[in-house]
Structures are given as structure tokens and as C-alpha cells.
Amino acid sequence: MKTWIKRIVLALAILVAVVVAAAAVFVLTFDPNAYKARLQEMVSQRFHRTLIIDGDIDMTLFPTLGLTLQGVSLTEPGRDELFASVEDAQVSVAIWPLLSKKLVIDHLTFSGVKARVVRDKQGRFNFADLVGGPAPVAATPDATPDASATQAAAGAPAALGQPVAGNAAASPMVGGMRIDIAGVDLKDGELQLQDDRAGLALTVTQLEATTGRVRYDQPFPVKLSAHLQGTAPVLDADLTGQAKLSLNPAGPRYAAEDMNLRLGGRLGDAQAKSLTARGKLGFDGGKLDAAGLELVFEGDVRDPGHPLSNVEATIAAPALMFDPARHEMRVDKLTVRAKGSAPRGPFELALDAPALSLTPAGASGATLGGRLRLNGSDSVDVRFGLKGIGGNVDALSVEEVKAQATISYDVQPAVQAPAVAPPAGSAAPARPAGKPGTRDVAITLASPLTLDLARRTGALPSVQGNIAITDPGLPQGAMQIPLTGAVSVDLAQALAEATVNAQLEGGKFDLKASVAQLATQPAITFALAVDQLDLDKLVPAGAPRPPAAGPAGKGKADAPVQPSAPADAAAQADAVDFSALAGATAKGTVSIGKLVARGLRADAVSGNVALARGRLELSGLSAALYGGKLAGAFSLDAERENAMSARLNLNGLAVGPFLADVAGRRALTGTGDVALDLKTKGADVGALKRQLSGAAQVRLRDGAVQGINVGQVLRDIKALVLSGKREDSTEVQADASRETAFSRLSADLAFANGVGTFKQLELVSPLLHVTQGSPARIDVGADTVDLVAQVRIADAPPRSEGLDELRGLGVPVHVHGPYDHLAYRVDWRAMAGDLAARALQRGLKDAFKRKSGKPEERLKDLGNVLKGITGK
Incomplete structure (x- = not known):
């Protein structure tokens, strides 16, 4: 018995020795670099890409299976353009878990990673073929693909006869093997992201990332930092943050918990001291869930038209769910708060949505409301709210949408001379002197609201409102403008339509307008018909200019010399800004029964309006004014230094009343x-x-x-x-x-x-x-x-x-x-000769015709006349 035990032990020892010797020989003689050519050929056949490995491949077997690559790059399919490259990559895999079909990667380390990710206008990514999707269109139109290439482009296994790579990557099991990564380190990464379909371009540089243990459907920590640059949108910002991520591409399910991301720098028109995102986000097969989400912005907004400074804004959503596939949305206690400084003073914004639920079965919600306040020399206070939410996601109804606005601003008198009395028989009244004061405008609008989220349409079918103007300069001290109308929007057709009917000073004000191409370049078509319109009442005149200086030597001798600063201030006050015309496109007709503008009075005013690319054209202008007729055209190009041109003909015009009203002097x-x-x-x-x-x-x-x-x-x-x-x-x-x-x-x-x-x-x-x-x-x-x-x-x-x-x-x-x-x-000198000759002639005649007086007296009179002419 003992002999058999000794023989068995000896056999095992010999077997172990042989295995160890074979492993040693394998390690010492195996050269992974010998497989470079085969690997490159396989990538070329399978993906029609070129794989380049400039450095040596190093491999270790114990205690882990390790692989080190250097200078690896991969091209775009069918082109020499670089898709991705890695300066250095290290992968280590635990051997013993492989025996139980469990892939445990001890660590992944990448250094100098560069990649260019592109989505074309058809929505295809340039890496789709690597994960089992169709290959991007290669830039070789003259090449005729063979059978294997066609099969590869369709996402088939091609010559390798392997399962589709995308299917394996989409499952937590690869070939029946569960993946487990102990950690990933990424250093000095660079990504170029280009989305031709959405018109986006972004570059990520200085990318550093570190993760904990990575498992499917289990949270793992991630820390990252990077610099973002882009032109569409404009970005130049630093990103830092951390979160716990959960990944399961098979779902697909993704989640980020304990998220704390911070951006600082330029974000479009904003210069952010910090933009922070906190909370939890989840994405499950198209469904978005958020819990405890909070976005906080601090910085400035450099929009040329509406710059804001020292802005502090917060968006908080304790619970938010959006499922486009099932047409469901739920919001609980959503709040928006913002404050800062605008050019005209500080502002505050508040928006509250306590509860809102939209499903195919029904819709419900508490009253949604908000408020915007702008304080300063001019003040604006706007309140709005929605109540009575009902219907369902396909036919959402709101019992009442209400908006109230109060606007207060200073009104300055118009620049004008004292009123001039009209000549006898003239019906033109004297131009009244303006009264400075404060104008208050109160606007109230209310209407039911209907929305069809599936068709992306909405309407305010019955708008009821009123505009109340209080101003001491008005004839009665106040003005009421009741109005009605309707508004409809079709986002699917990118179209909006509106009608407004108002009573303005006892006359009708009718406006019909439609706006096309809402999503791109809005194009407005309108028709405006007004019985009577007094713009001098509705729009305050500018602040009066300082009086012009008199002729040299006519002012006070002790008047101090004024510095140039007031002149600069006056020039700034006279600045004309038509930049708002640059982004609009409009055409329409205008018809006004009686018009008053800057003192000008006209009847039967009509014309055609066309606006495109910052150029405004008024054609077919006609009006009856001051006993005559006006006809002509006017153009303004805001993109060419406010270039203006006018061709006007005024026939039968009574010039006196016209100048008195327009210029303030006759x-x-x-x-x-x-x-x-x-x-x-x-x-x-x-x-x-x-x-x-x-x-x-x-x-x-x-x-x-x-x-x-x-x-x-x-x-x-x-x-x-x-x-x-x-x-x-x-x-x-x-x-x-x-x-x-x-x-x-x-x-x-x-x-x-x-x-x-x-x-x-x-x-x-x-x-x-x-x-x-x-x-x-x-x-x-x-x-x-x-x-x-x-x-x-x-x-x-x-x-x-x-x-x-x-x-x-x-x-x-x-x-x-x-x-x-x-x-x-x-000018005496210019007429001295003629005067002297005439005086001499007249004096001689008088001297010889006079019958009384001595001759020397008559000659003395003649001398006085000549002296008056010549001064001698």
C-alpha cells in the first residue's frame, strides 16, 4: 500500500514539474508581437479599418494575466483618418476566476487616449460598426464591396464567424462570462464630439477619470475632471465632479446617484462662476427619473440685447419623471428662483409647480404660478398662473391662464418750441406742450388653454384683456384699451397664428398675424387695420436735448466752458439701435385711418411692410396730410450701419402747419x-x-x-x-x-x-x-x-x-x-458802387432842379448822401 502511495506522489510530482516546465517554456518562448499582423488583418477584414500598433506588446501570466500596449491607433472605416488612439494601455485579468467563467479585470489603465466621435445627418455614429451596428459610409465610392465586406457592413459576423460584437457588449455576460472590473484609470484624454444632425461640436481635453469597482447594475464611484471647448454651442469651461454610476446596456439602464458636478467658465452667452448639478438621475429604456435634482448657477449673462450680471439662479425638482414612450410626466414641487441685475435695475424671478401629473388616462395638478419683478427707474411686475388643469396627455385643458403686468416708467416731454398759433383759416391745431411725469400701464390677460402634446399643438381660444394707462400727460389722465383675441400654435408645423381686436380711443384696432418656421427663422405675416392711432400718447417721447448754443459772442461773458462729457452723453442718448430687426422676417400691410406720430398728423395712411435679414422696406406708402397727398417708399438696413433711404413726394402740402407740428416752428x-x-x-x-x-x-x-x-x-x-x-x-x-x-x-x-x-x-x-x-x-x-x-x-x-x-x-x-x-x-460793400452811382445821379438832378436854397447847401446834401454810402 505504501508503495502505491509513493508511486502516486511521485507521478504527481513529475506531472507538476512537467506543467511548471511547460509553463516556463511557454512564458519564455511566447511572443505576443508575432500576432500583430494577424490582429491587424482581422480588424481590416472585419471592420475595414486600419489598426496600427507602433510599440511592443508585453504580457504576463502570473499572478494575473497582464497585457501592455503602446502606440495603438485605429482609423475610420475605409479611410486613413484617425478614429481613436492610445499612447499606453495596461490590462490585467485574474486567472483563477476565468475557470468559473467570471472575467475579473484587476485594473484598466489608459494614458493619452484620443478619439473622434461623429454622428452624421442621418443619425449614424462612426463607431456603430464596432458595436454591431451598420458601418458608416466609407469614402470610397468607386470601390465594389465583396461579400464579406457587405456582410460586415450589415453587422454580420463576416469571416470570423463570431457573435455580433454589439450583442455581447450589450449583455452583462460575454460568452457566458460575467465581467467584473476592479477599477479604471484614464489620464490625459481627449475627445472630439461632432453631431452634424444637431449642429453641435465639442472638444473635451485634459480628461482625467478614476472609478471604483465596476459591475453591471451596481453603483460604482467615479471622479473626473476635464476642459470643455466648443463653437456650437460656444463653450470654454472646466468640469469637475463625482457620482455613483450604474450601467446596464442591455436595458438600457443608466443611473447617477450622489451626483455633484461643477462647471466654471463660458457657457454660451453666460460666464459662469459655477454651474452645479446635484441629485439623482436615472435613464431606463427612454424613461427619465430625477430625485432631489438641483441646478445652481452663479455668474453673468452677456447677451448683447439683455445682459445680466451677478445672477443667482436655482432649479429644484424633488421628484421628476418623464416617459415619452408612454406619454407620461410627473412633477412634484418644482421651483425656479433667479435674481440679479439687469441694465435697468435688479430683477427677481419665481416659478412654482407644486404638483403636475400627465398620463393618457388623465391630467391633474395644483395651480402653477410665477412672478417676474424688475426694479429701477422703470419697474415691471408680472404675475402669471394656470389653474383648473384637466383632460389627459392627448387633450390637456386648463380652465384659465391668467397674466397680470404692471409697468411704470418716467415720461419726458417732447423736444419742441412753444406752441405756435395756426394762421387764420387753418384747421391744424397748435402742438401741445408735453407734461413730464410717471406713466403706469396695467395689463390683464386671461383665457382657457388647450394642449395636444401628442400632436404638439396648443391654443388660447378666447383671450380677454384690458390695458389701462395712467399718465398726467394724457387728456383725461388715463386711457383704457379693452381687447379680445385668440392664439394657436402648431409646433409640428412650426406655425403660430393670432388675432387681436381692441378698442383704441373709441376706434377699432384689428391685427391678424401668423408666424411660420418657429423652430428656425421665424417668418411673420400680418395685416394691421386701425381707425385712429396716436403714438405720441402711447409711446413716450425722448428726453429733451440741451438747447443749442447761440452765435459766438452772444452768450454771457462769464459763462463757464462746458466739458465734453455732456456732449458724449447727449450723443449716447441719441443712439439709434435697430439690431432687433436683424433676426426677424416679416411682411404685411398697414392701414391707419388717423395717425399722430412725433407731432405729425396724417389721414388714410397705408403701406406694405417687408423685413428680411435686417432690411426693412416700406413700399406703396400713401397718406393724406395737411391738405396734400404723400406717396413714396422708405428702406432701412440695420446690418449696414443703419443705412436709410427715402423717396417721398408730397403734393399740395400746407407747409406752415406741417412744420409747426413736426419741427415746432413755422x-x-x-x-x-x-x-x-x-x-x-x-x-x-x-x-x-x-x-x-x-x-x-x-x-x-x-x-x-x-x-x-x-x-x-x-x-x-x-x-x-x-x-x-x-x-x-x-x-x-x-x-x-x-x-x-x-x-x-x-x-x-x-x-x-x-x-x-x-x-x-x-x-x-x-x-x-x-x-x-x-x-x-x-x-x-x-x-x-x-x-x-x-x-x-x-x-x-x-x-x-x-x-x-x-x-x-x-x-x-x-x-x-x-x-x-x-x-x-x-452786405453794404457788395452794393456800395450801385448805391453811389444812384445817389450821385439823384443828387445832381436835385441840385439843378431845386429852385430854393443856395447851391452850396444843395451840394452839401449830396455829400451827406455819398458819405452815407462810402463812409468817407
């Missing part, structure tokens, strides 16, 4: 035609005036030029000459009580760089004939006039004027200065 009266063809551009009112160019024509009859009485000026000249006095430097301020009547006035002006030059000027009356001299210009940019008018007495002036002696004489009158401070003077 510098010219008469009836006739005005033709304008003007262009300009600029970022503010000053620039628009300085860059004005084009032409203007004026043809008037039976009117007057106010501020100067040329007949009186000539009589003054005659008196000075006869008296022997000479006041060469005499300058007279224009006086609104004086005027020069005319029977006909025509003028042609050419504008360039804000300066209008008279190419032709002619004023005709029974007494006078006036033409332009030199200079003859109007500086629109500086609001000044510099005009020499050549005045001649008519050949047969009325005897009552007493100007026969000056008949045919040219009298230069120089009018100059700012619009509201004009002055004029007579």
Missing part, C-alpha cells in the same frame, strides 16, 4: 409740392444728419418766409442812405413776428455729407425777386444756415412801399446761424 408757409430723394447711415442721430446725401425740391405758392421782412430791410437801407449814416457791421436777429410774403418759391438742394447746397433758389413777389448768392447752404449736421440772398426790387414795385429809388438794385442779405438763433445783415 419758418415757412405756403402750399405746394416737395420731392425728397435722400440717403444716410449712422449709429446715432448726429451721424445720420452728418452723412445725409441726396436731393430735395420745393415748389410753393402764396406763402411767406418768417423771421425777416425784406421790404422793411430795404426801407431801412433807404433811410440810412438818405440820413448819411452807415452801419456796416449791423446784425439783426431773426424775429418770428416778421415775414416776407411771396407768390412763388422754388428751391433745389443737393445734399452731401450732411450739407445741403442750393443749386437754385427763387422767390418772387410783387415787390421782390430773390435768388441765391454765395454761400448758399444748410448744414444739417450742425443745424446751421449760411445763405446769401440776392434781393432785387421788382421793375414796378407798389408805390405804397416807397422803394422806387432802389428799383433794380441788388441787395445782398446774409442769413446765418443755428436754426433757432438765426441772424441777418446787409
Whole structure:
């Protein structure tokens, strides 16, 4: 017996020795690098990709099965473009668990991982063939795939005869073997993510990640950090965080518990000090669950149109469920809070959804409500709520959606001169002076709401509302605007429609509008019909500008010199911003029975409106105003420095009332035609005036030029000459009580760089004939006039004027200065020769015709006349 035991022990020892010797020989002689070519060929045949292994493959057997790879890269299918690469990879697998069909990976370590993940416009990923999906379209259109390639592209096993890789990866068992990873380390990773279907592009760099033990359907800890950069959307932020993840691709089921992620940097238009996400998220076959979810943002929003600073915002959802497959949604105690500073003052936002449940069987929920407050010089307080939620997910109904808004802002008086009384027989009223104060606007809107979430449609079928305006500057101190209407939205068709019917100052206000392409570039079509519209009541005028300085030497001697800062502030206040036009597309018609805008009064106003790519065009403009007719067109291009052009014809216009209402002064009266063809551009009112160019024509009859009485000026000249006095430097301020009547006035002006030059000027009356001299210009940019008018007495002036002696004489009158401070003077030197000759002729005749007086006295009178002319 003992002999047999000794033999068995000896046999076992020999067997162990042989096994150990065989293993030693295998370890010493086995070269895994010999399989490089075969592995590369297999990848090429199976996936039509190129596998490159630049470094050596190192392998260990005991105590774990280890594999080390260096310089590994994989190309896109059918192309040399790089898909992924790894500088260094280490994998170690426990041997003994393999005997029980359990794959235990002790550790995975990757360094220098780079990958480019792309989804094309058809929704195909560039790694789909690696996980059993269809291969991406290769960039070899001339190649004819063989049978094995076609089979591989369809996700079949191809030549290897193996199960589809995607099926194995989607199960916690691989070939009947359960996977267990003790931990994963990822260092210096870089990912490029490109989604052509959604238009997204993102680059992840400096990726570092560490995990605990990874098992299917069991939470494992993950810590990561990375830098995110992108152009669509714009991103430049650092990401850090940790969570417990659960994975089961077979479900697919994914979950993140104890999540705490933080982003800091630029996120689109926001500059985030921190964006933190906490809570639990779960994804199970398309169903999203969240518990204790909280998003917290701190930072600034740099939207050019609505910048916000020092923003603190929080979204909290203790319970949230969304299942699109079953059309179910549940929200409990959702709250949104935000505060910060807007350009006009601090703001606060609050939104509460205590409970909401939507299912195919029914819908229910508590009252949803919110509030937005904006404080500052202008204040806004908006409250809104939804109550009476019913129906089901396919036909959701809300008994009432209600919104209330209170807006308060300061109203400044319009810039204008004192009211000017209309001339006798004119029906145009004087322009009233504006009253400064505070305007309060209260808006109330209410309507039932219907929603069809499946068809993605909704409607407010019966909107009832009212707009109450309280303002001391209004005629009655208040205005009420009741309105009704309806709104419908079809997101599937990207279409919205609305009708608004209101009572505005006793007249009708009807608007019909539709908006197409809601998801991309909204395109608005509308038709507006209004009985009467007074924009001066509805829209406050701008703050008054400081008065223009008088001529040099006319101000107070001790007045201090003003710094340039107020001028800069005034320029900023005059800035024009049409940037809102750049993102809109609209076309429609406008019809207004009576219109008041910036003092202008017009009847039967109509026109066509077209807006696209920042260019606004008003065509077919027509209106009846001040006894005449307006016709023409206007265009504005917000993307080309506010480039404007206008071609307007005004026929039969009563100029006096028109100027009194629009400019606040009646510098010219008469009836006739005005033709304008003007262009300009600029970022503010000053620039628009300085860059004005084009032409203007004026043809008037039976009117007057106010501020100067040329007949009186000539009589003054005659008196000075006869008296022997000479006041060469005499300058007279224009006086609104004086005027020069005319029977006909025509003028042609050419504008360039804000300066209008008279190419032709002619004023005709029974007494006078006036033409332009030199200079003859109007500086629109500086609001000044510099005009020499050549005045001649008519050949047969009325005897009552007493100007026969000056008949045919040219009298230069120089009018100059700012619009509201004009002055004029007579150019004696230019007319001295004519005056001397006429005085000498008249004096000699008198000297020889007089029958009384001594000759030396008559010669002395003649000398006084000549002295008055020559000053000697």
C-alpha cells in the first residue's frame, strides 16, 4: 500500500514539474508581437479599418494575466483618418476566476487616449460598426464591396464567424462570462464630439477619470475632471465632479446617484462662476427619473440685447419623471428662483409647480404660478398662473391662464418750441406742450388653454384683456384699451397664428398675424387695420436735448466752458439701435385711418411692410396730410450701419402747419409740392444728419418766409442812405413776428455729407425777386444756415412801399446761424458802387432842379448822401 502511495506522489510530482516546465517554456518562448499582423488583418477584414500598433506588446501570466500596449491607433472605416488612439494601455485579468467563467479585470489603465466621435445627418455614429451596428459610409465610392465586406457592413459576423460584437457588449455576460472590473484609470484624454444632425461640436481635453469597482447594475464611484471647448454651442469651461454610476446596456439602464458636478467658465452667452448639478438621475429604456435634482448657477449673462450680471439662479425638482414612450410626466414641487441685475435695475424671478401629473388616462395638478419683478427707474411686475388643469396627455385643458403686468416708467416731454398759433383759416391745431411725469400701464390677460402634446399643438381660444394707462400727460389722465383675441400654435408645423381686436380711443384696432418656421427663422405675416392711432400718447417721447448754443459772442461773458462729457452723453442718448430687426422676417400691410406720430398728423395712411435679414422696406406708402397727398417708399438696413433711404413726394402740402407740428416752428408757409430723394447711415442721430446725401425740391405758392421782412430791410437801407449814416457791421436777429410774403418759391438742394447746397433758389413777389448768392447752404449736421440772398426790387414795385429809388438794385442779405438763433445783415460793400452811382445821379438832378436854397447847401446834401454810402 505504501508503495502505491509513493508511486502516486511521485507521478504527481513529475506531472507538476512537467506543467511548471511547460509553463516556463511557454512564458519564455511566447511572443505576443508575432500576432500583430494577424490582429491587424482581422480588424481590416472585419471592420475595414486600419489598426496600427507602433510599440511592443508585453504580457504576463502570473499572478494575473497582464497585457501592455503602446502606440495603438485605429482609423475610420475605409479611410486613413484617425478614429481613436492610445499612447499606453495596461490590462490585467485574474486567472483563477476565468475557470468559473467570471472575467475579473484587476485594473484598466489608459494614458493619452484620443478619439473622434461623429454622428452624421442621418443619425449614424462612426463607431456603430464596432458595436454591431451598420458601418458608416466609407469614402470610397468607386470601390465594389465583396461579400464579406457587405456582410460586415450589415453587422454580420463576416469571416470570423463570431457573435455580433454589439450583442455581447450589450449583455452583462460575454460568452457566458460575467465581467467584473476592479477599477479604471484614464489620464490625459481627449475627445472630439461632432453631431452634424444637431449642429453641435465639442472638444473635451485634459480628461482625467478614476472609478471604483465596476459591475453591471451596481453603483460604482467615479471622479473626473476635464476642459470643455466648443463653437456650437460656444463653450470654454472646466468640469469637475463625482457620482455613483450604474450601467446596464442591455436595458438600457443608466443611473447617477450622489451626483455633484461643477462647471466654471463660458457657457454660451453666460460666464459662469459655477454651474452645479446635484441629485439623482436615472435613464431606463427612454424613461427619465430625477430625485432631489438641483441646478445652481452663479455668474453673468452677456447677451448683447439683455445682459445680466451677478445672477443667482436655482432649479429644484424633488421628484421628476418623464416617459415619452408612454406619454407620461410627473412633477412634484418644482421651483425656479433667479435674481440679479439687469441694465435697468435688479430683477427677481419665481416659478412654482407644486404638483403636475400627465398620463393618457388623465391630467391633474395644483395651480402653477410665477412672478417676474424688475426694479429701477422703470419697474415691471408680472404675475402669471394656470389653474383648473384637466383632460389627459392627448387633450390637456386648463380652465384659465391668467397674466397680470404692471409697468411704470418716467415720461419726458417732447423736444419742441412753444406752441405756435395756426394762421387764420387753418384747421391744424397748435402742438401741445408735453407734461413730464410717471406713466403706469396695467395689463390683464386671461383665457382657457388647450394642449395636444401628442400632436404638439396648443391654443388660447378666447383671450380677454384690458390695458389701462395712467399718465398726467394724457387728456383725461388715463386711457383704457379693452381687447379680445385668440392664439394657436402648431409646433409640428412650426406655425403660430393670432388675432387681436381692441378698442383704441373709441376706434377699432384689428391685427391678424401668423408666424411660420418657429423652430428656425421665424417668418411673420400680418395685416394691421386701425381707425385712429396716436403714438405720441402711447409711446413716450425722448428726453429733451440741451438747447443749442447761440452765435459766438452772444452768450454771457462769464459763462463757464462746458466739458465734453455732456456732449458724449447727449450723443449716447441719441443712439439709434435697430439690431432687433436683424433676426426677424416679416411682411404685411398697414392701414391707419388717423395717425399722430412725433407731432405729425396724417389721414388714410397705408403701406406694405417687408423685413428680411435686417432690411426693412416700406413700399406703396400713401397718406393724406395737411391738405396734400404723400406717396413714396422708405428702406432701412440695420446690418449696414443703419443705412436709410427715402423717396417721398408730397403734393399740395400746407407747409406752415406741417412744420409747426413736426419741427415746432413755422419758418415757412405756403402750399405746394416737395420731392425728397435722400440717403444716410449712422449709429446715432448726429451721424445720420452728418452723412445725409441726396436731393430735395420745393415748389410753393402764396406763402411767406418768417423771421425777416425784406421790404422793411430795404426801407431801412433807404433811410440810412438818405440820413448819411452807415452801419456796416449791423446784425439783426431773426424775429418770428416778421415775414416776407411771396407768390412763388422754388428751391433745389443737393445734399452731401450732411450739407445741403442750393443749386437754385427763387422767390418772387410783387415787390421782390430773390435768388441765391454765395454761400448758399444748410448744414444739417450742425443745424446751421449760411445763405446769401440776392434781393432785387421788382421793375414796378407798389408805390405804397416807397422803394422806387432802389428799383433794380441788388441787395445782398446774409442769413446765418443755428436754426433757432438765426441772424441777418446787409452786405453794404457788395452794393456800395450801385448805391453811389444812384445817389450821385439823384443828387445832381436835385441840385439843378431845386429852385430854393443856395447851391452850396444843395451840394452839401449830396455829400451827406455819398458819405452815407462810402463812409468817407
